[in-house]
Amino acid sequence: MAKLPFVVEPRLKPIVELVGSEDxxxxxxxxxxxxxxxxxxxxxxxxxxDSVSELMLGLVRKVCSxxxxxxxxxxxxTAQVISGTPEDEQFAEEIRREFxxxxxxxxxxxxxxxxxxxxVKAFCLLLYRVNAELTAEDVMEVHPDIIEGLVAxxxxxxxKSVQRLVDAHDDGADEQVIEDIEKK
Numbered sequence: 001m002a003k004l005p006f007v008v009e010p011r012l013k014p015i016v017e018l019v020g021s022e023d024x025x026x027x028x029x030x031x032x033x034x035x036x037x038x039x040x041x042x043x044x045x046x047x048x049x050d051s052v053s054e055l056m057l058g059l060v061r062k063v064c065s066x067x068x069x070x071x072x073x074x075x076x077x078t079a080q081v082i083s084g085t086p087e088d089e090q091f092a093e094e095i096r097r098e099f100x101x102x103x104x105x106x107x108x109x110x111x112x113x114x115x116x117x118x119x120v121k122a123f124c125l126l127l128y129r130v131n132a133e134l135t136a137e138d139v140m141e142v143h144p145d146i147i148e149g150l151v152a153x154x155x156x157x158x159x160k161s162v163q164r165l166v167d168a169h170d171d172g173a174d175e176q177v178i179e180d181i182e183k184k
Contacts, residue, residue, distance in 0.1 A: 019150055024143030030129050035157045039128050046120035052109045056082070059102040063095060082106055122150035
């Protein structure tokens with residue numbers, strides 16, 4: 001990668017971190033304190049899946065129609081049923097019984113989406129920060145402890161990227177400064 005002609009060098013230097021366990025082995029990876037635009041785009045493109053939303057919307061429409069609820073109330077009740085946190089347990093049980101196939105399909109799709117998102121996050125960090133020649137097949141062979149550690153690192157780096165935006169906004173930074181931070 002070409003070196004940028006910094007007039008002022010960045011304050012934060014990457015930290016090498018170990019990810020993994022005694023069982024899986026440990027790898028070294030850079031912790032930068034942020035996600036690059038490329039890393040964000042990679043994960044965003046790799047995790048686009050509308051199936052959960054489509055299944056959920058179909059279920060919400062059925063609940064809406066069957067119980068004569070407006071769409072907002074039907075969505076709230078359905079989301080509570082899916083997440084297992086219903087306010088009215090009897091009503092939730094009735095929805096589960098009436099639409100068991102649909103509820104199962106939404107939960108299954110959400111679990112599959114979550115697993116795919118974890119894989120893409122781990123693949124992204126390995127590709128961008130460890131070895132640019134790794135393939136998806138290579139990453140499929142990586143021990144789950146390492147995948148879990150990479151996902152945790154990705155989420156932490158993402159949170160710090162978001163925190164920088166919040167801090168800039170709280171400090172009264174103008175919109176151009178915030179846009180510049182978002183690009184980083």
